[in-house]
Amino acid sequence: MELYHLRTFVAVAEEKHLTRAAERLFTSQPAISAHIKALEETLGVTLFDRTPKGMRLTPVGEELLPRARQALAAASAVMQHAKGLQDELIGSVRIGLNTDARFLRLTALQAGLAEHYPRLEVAMLTGSTGTNLPAVRVGKLDAAFVTGEIDDPSMSVCFLCDEPLVIGAPVSLRDQIISTDVADLARLPWVYTSPDCSHFAAMRALFDAHCCEPTRTLIANQEDALVEMIRAGVGLGIVRAGVFSNDDHAYELPVALPSVPLQFVYLRKRENDPLIRAVMHQLCAVWGIAPPADAAREAG
Amino acid sequence: MELYHLRTFVAVAEEKHLTRAAERLFTSQPAISAHIKALEETLGVTLFDRTPKGMRLTPVGEELLPRARQALAAASAVMQHAKGLQDELIGSVRIGLNTDARFLRLTALQAGLAEHYPRLEVAMLTGSTGTNLPAVRVGKLDAAFVTGEIDDPSMSVCFLCDEPLVIGAPVSLRDQIISTDVADLARLPWVYTSPDCSHFAAMRALFDAHCCEPTRTLIANQEDALVEMIRAGVGLGIVRAGVFSNDDHAYELPVALPSVPLQFVYLRKRENDPLIRAVMHQLCAVWGIAPPADAAREAG
DNA sequence: ACCACGCCATCACAATTTCCGAAGACGCGA
DNA sequence: TCGCGTCTTCGGAAATTGTGATGGCGTGGT
Numbered sequence: 001m002e003l004y005h006l007r008t009f010v011a012v013a014e015e016k017h018l019t020r021a022a023e024r025l026f027t028s029q030p031a032i033s034a035h036i037k038a039l040e041e042t043l044g045v046t047l048f049d050r051t052p053k054g055m056r057l058t059p060v061g062e063e064l065l066p067r068a069r070q071a072l073a074a075a076s077a078v079m080q081h082a083k084g085l086q087d088e089l090i091g092s093v094r095i096g097l098n099t100d101a102r103f104l105r106l107t108a109l110q111a112g113l114a115e116h117y118p119r120l121e122v123a124m125l126t127g128s129t130g131t132n133l134p135a136v137r138v139g140k141l142d143a144a145f146v147t148g149e150i151d152d153p154s155m156s157v158c159f160l161c162d163e164p165l166v167i168g169a170p171v172s173l174r175d176q177i178i179s180t181d182v183a184d185l186a187r188l189p190w191v192y193t194s195p196d197c198s199h200f201a202a203m204r205a206l207f208d209a210h211c212c213e214p215t216r217t218l219i220a221n222q223e224d225a226l227v228e229m230i231r232a233g234v235g236l237g238i239v240r241a242g243v244f245s246n247d248d249h250a251y252e253l254p255v256a257l258p259s260v261p262l263q264f265v266y267l268r269k270r271e272n273d274p275l276i277r278a279v280m281h282q283l284c285a286v287w288g289i290a291p292p293a294d295a296a297r298e299a300g
Numbered sequence: 301m302e303l304y305h306l307r308t309f310v311a312v313a314e315e316k317h318l319t320r321a322a323e324r325l326f327t328s329q330p331a332i333s334a335h336i337k338a339l340e341e342t343l344g345v346t347l348f349d350r351t352p353k354g355m356r357l358t359p360v361g362e363e364l365l366p367r368a369r370q371a372l373a374a375a376s377a378v379m380q381h382a383k384g385l386q387d388e389l390i391g392s393v394r395i396g397l398n399t400d401a402r403f404l405r406l407t408a409l410q411a412g413l414a415e416h417y418p419r420l421e422v423a424m425l426t427g428s429t430g431t432n433l434p435a436v437r438v439g440k441l442d443a444a445f446v447t448g449e450i451d452d453p454s455m456s457v458c459f460l461c462d463e464p465l466v467i468g469a470p471v472s473l474r475d476q477i478i479s480t481d482v483a484d485l486a487r488l489p490w491v492y493t494s495p496d497c498s499h500f501a502a503m504r505a506l507f508d509a510h511c512c513e514p515t516r517t518l519i520a521n522q523e524d525a526l527v528e529m530i531r532a533g534v535g536l537g538i539v540r541a542g543v544f545s546n547d548d549h550a551y552e553l554p555v556a557l558p559s560v561p562l563q564f565v566y567l568r569k570r571e572n573d574p575l576i577r578a579v580m581h582q583l584c585a586v587w588g589i590a591p592p593a594d595a596a597r598e599a600g
Numbered sequence: 601a602c603c604a605c606g607c608c609a610t611c612a613c614a615a616t617t618t619c620c621g622a623a624g625a626c627g628c629g630a
Numbered sequence: 631t632c633g634c635g636t637c638t639t640c641g642g643a644a645a646t647t648g649t650g651a652t653g654g655c656g657t658g659g660t
Contacts, residue, residue: 001303001378001379002302002303003301003302003303003375004302006375017635017636017637018637018638019635019636019637027619027620028619028620028621029637030619030620030621030638030640031618031620033638033639034619037638043383044382044383045386046574050626050637050638051627051636051637052626052627052636053628053636054635054636055636058391059390059391060385060388060390063385064378067374067378070374070377071374071375071378073374074367074370074371075306075371075374077367077371078306078364078368079343081363081364082343082344082360082364083343085345085360085363085364086344086345088360090359090360091358274346304647317606317607318608318609319606319607319608327648328649328650329608329609330610330611330650331648333608333609334647334648350607350608350609351607351608352606352607352608352655352656353606353657354608
């Protein structure tokens with residue numbers, strides 16, 4: 001028994017004629033006849049009395065008709081519900097962060113996602129470039145903010161902005177900072193970032209260029225931990241410009257540093273995933289950049 | 301969308317593998333794959349995430365699954381209900397009577413029908429042979445008791461018993477009944493049956509044989525009316541033997557009359573109608589006669 | 601690092617089902 | 631009695647569905 005049997009059953013019951021039911025269902029009358037016959041055989045009951053005037057429901061058919069309607073309605077409900085879910089994103093998306101929410105414009109992103117996909121649960125998970133990348137690779141994250149050049153063909157990378165770096169210094173060490181010469185600074189205590197952080201590369205470049213090695217004091221792989229260490233006076237460190245504005249405990253040294261790109265990454269194979277598309281769409285709107293074109297052509 | 305799509309959907313959702321779902325549904329894995337693909341296309345949503353380990357429901361699929369189950373259950377309810385109605389007779393059957401209920405053994409017939417077909421509504425409609433036959437012909441009755449020979453090829457006739465006839469006379473006329481000679485009796489007042497009643501034929505035969513004509517007094521086409529007329533002293537009449545046993549107002553004259561057959565008739569073209577079959581089966585049980593064999597061979 | 605395994609998607613072709621148009625059977629009404 | 635409208639049946643065509651083989655892909659064991 002299939003749905004078309006029931007559809008035909010109901011149509012014939014309502015039209016009381018095979019011919020009219022056939023017209024209503026845009027098919028031929030023999031087809032309708034066969035449907036009814038097959039249905040009657042599988043059900044083992046007679047649904048209609050055949051009269052010269054048409055088809056009249058038997059008491060059994062009368063009794064089965066509302067159930068058939070119910071089944072059709074239930075099937076229709078599936079389709080209806082699916083239509084409602086058509087372009088709806090439901091479930092959750094996990095986005096890895098690598099720095100503070102304001103700089104990443106998270107409230108705007110969250111607002112855009114919430115507005116367009118009210119049933120999408122958005123999880124913003126703090127981390128760092130170093131932890132975000134593998135998390136995205138293994139699927140623990142759907143996408144993530146990272147800094148620095150990403151050289152991974154399995155990743156799609158979306159450039160957001162250049163992030164200027166500065167050397168941050170605690171106020172408590174101001175007395176010991178007599179010059180902004182890198183070699184001098186290297187002798188002071190430093191808070192290291194972890195090697196998988198892009199700031200680490202910037203730091204290496206800086207000291208290598210001046211042929212010196214900083215004093216290692218502490219390694220922090222979370223940016224806010226790093227910032228707190230600097231503010232607490234543990235040592236100098238490389239941070240994004242602006243984190244110490246109007247800060248009583250730390251300030252920026254006027255040393256030119258290269259900037260690193262802030263980027264948004266996700267698995268390339270998911271670039272056509274509606275979830276990713278939606279997040280990217282909102283993200284690009286927030287950052288004022290063009291969303292990635294329909295990337296089907298480079299999917300192979 | 302058809303039911304098999306939903307069946308496959310549910311099976312895959314439960315088995316989490318196309319392969320296993322295919323085994324469960326006794327078909328091949330590509331077929332299952334096609335079902336899911338087609339369903340996803342008609343619904344416009346993605347139901348499963350394809351993983352190397354199998355199929356995992358998406359949140360959308362998760363949401364649609366119970367509705368799909370509901371639709372399948374509704375369809376299954378149709379079949380279930382139909383199975384229950386399989387050999388059940390529902391609706392009503394109209395049986396025409398031509399004499400009193402006890403003689404027709406109606407309580408036994410009613411009991412048998414009620415026991416085997418509790419949902420069958422049985423209507424016993426009083427009438428006479430003359431009114432019952434056309435009523436059966438035009439479908440106002442499904443079957444009827446009649447007396448006398450029936451010569452109608454469109455009718456199936458089932459002989460039940462021979463019905464002995466007697467001349468009934470009112471006690472109030474006893475004084476005027478000096479002999480049982482028919483010619484003498486003919487001079488007394490008579491209550492006629494209508495010409496379409498088999499008793500009428502018996503009456504005609506009786507008087508024709510004795511070359512006399514009875515005095516017509518009143519015509520009654522209902523047997524109980526006839527009986528009442530006789531008891532009220534209106535005149536003599538031909539009735540079934542036994543109706544006046546222990547009756548204070550009328551009695552039977554010892555005049556030999558031919559008997560007429562009591563029969564049960566229905567439209568021959570309905571002889572395979574389950575309703576007719578059921579009634580005949582019960583009727584024959586009550587009357588202790590063999591039910592008509594599967595009459596398919598003489599249906600043409 | 602490699603290979604074997606299990607998973608699903610796709611393909612071409614076969615089997616089945618469904619569908620159609622025509623013809624037949626039947627009862628009704630003119 | 632004939633015409634009309636109904637449903638049923640029939641043969642062949644069309645569409646759908648199912649099958650087995652093949653390939654891509656990721657995983658886990660060696």
